[in-house]
Amino acid sequence: MPAIDRTAPAAKLKPPAVDSADTIGVEDLGVFGAMALMSAIQAGSDAGFRRLTARTGLGPRLAPHRALRHRLLLTLLNAGVLAPVGSCRRIDDAVADPGWEDASLEDADWLIVWDDLTRGSLPTRLRTYLDGFVSTPRTREVLLETWQALGIGECLAFGEYALSSHNLNPGLARAAAATLPPILAQQSIAQGCALMWFAAKHLAAWFLRHGGGASGMAELEFTKSIQLNFDRALFQDRPIIAFQRHAAVPLSVLAGIFIWTSRLGETYWTSPISESALDQARPSATD
Numbered sequence: 001m002p003a004i005d006r007t008a009p010a011a012k013l014k015p016p017a018v019d020s021a022d023t024i025g026v027e028d029l030g031v032f033g034a035m036a037l038m039s040a041i042q043a044g045s046d047a048g049f050r051r052l053t054a055r056t057g058l059g060p061r062l063a064p065h066r067a068l069r070h071r072l073l074l075t076l077l078n079a080g081v082l083a084p085v086g087s088c089r090r091i092d093d094a095v096a097d098p099g100w101e102d103a104s105l106e107d108a109d110w111l112i113v114w115d116d117l118t119r120g121s122l123p124t125r126l127r128t129y130l131d132g133f134v135s136t137p138r139t140r141e142v143l144l145e146t147w148q149a150l151g152i153g154e155c156l157a158f159g160e161y162a163l164s165s166h167n168l169n170p171g172l173a174r175a176a177a178a179t180l181p182p183i184l185a186q187q188s189i190a191q192g193c194a195l196m197w198f199a200a201k202h203l204a205a206w207f208l209r210h211g212g213g214a215s216g217m218a219e220l221e222f223t224k225s226i227q228l229n230f231d232r233a234l235f236q237d238r239p240i241i242a243f244q245r246h247a248a249v250p251l252s253v254l255a256g257i258f259i260w261t262s263r264l265g266e267t268y269w270t271s272p273i274s275e276s277a278l279d280q281a282r283p284s285a286t287d
Helices: 026-044 058-062 066-079 089-096 122-132 137-165 170-176 180-184 189-210 217-235 253-262 275-281
Strands: 082-084 110-112
Touching: 026 058, 026 066, 026 110, 026 122, 026 137, 026 253, 058 066, 058 253, 066 082, 066 137, 122 253, 137 170, 137 180, 137 189, 137 253, 137 275, 170 189, 170 217, 180 189, 180 217, 189 217
Parallel strands: none
Antiparallel strands: 082 110
């Protein structure tokens, strides 16, 4: 998934002229951009594919975690196919803020900037492109990065639910974001969710014993528990239990489109995130 340049000037995020997408084709979006636009349309577009409307539940339908949803929207903004309705000042201000991941970008209304001659067939064009693109090392890299981002998002979203279930601050889950990538390279998303649950349970007991501690201690204890249980399973050659998807974190539109595009099926949830799994599901033309 394309990285978002946090140091980019605000001008980079200003909405394009409405006719600027006339020369943009679906292929120009690339694999991630096409998945992102298709997800946005399915999650919240009007019938004419002209507008994404903020409404209750739009965010969780779009992608599993807020940080990933914002990266998806910003990717489309930078590609010139989304523009905020009205002034973009608050969008620019939100992105410039160090705490931009907490901003409500997903609660804004968006215009879909596309050529009216092909707008009506846009979902069909996106699906045709995603179904038929030739797999190459580059597209495999994009799919791998998207799977990694989704895996982290799935685990963080479930971690928030697990912490809430133990009467703890769900925001503590975000501290685990940096810990998850190497874990998900060896364990499945299903097992990553199990680690999040065990860590939330451990943290609840820790609060009872210590009453909270200094600032940052809870986050440290939460991530330490995740790493400890992962290391213990690894060194003792003991498999981590695999959780089923919980109703509190339903399958998002982006995850569903990614599963269909990658052809991973259930492997998305049950396999460690790896190039080999992607190659088996959708082989590269150069392999």
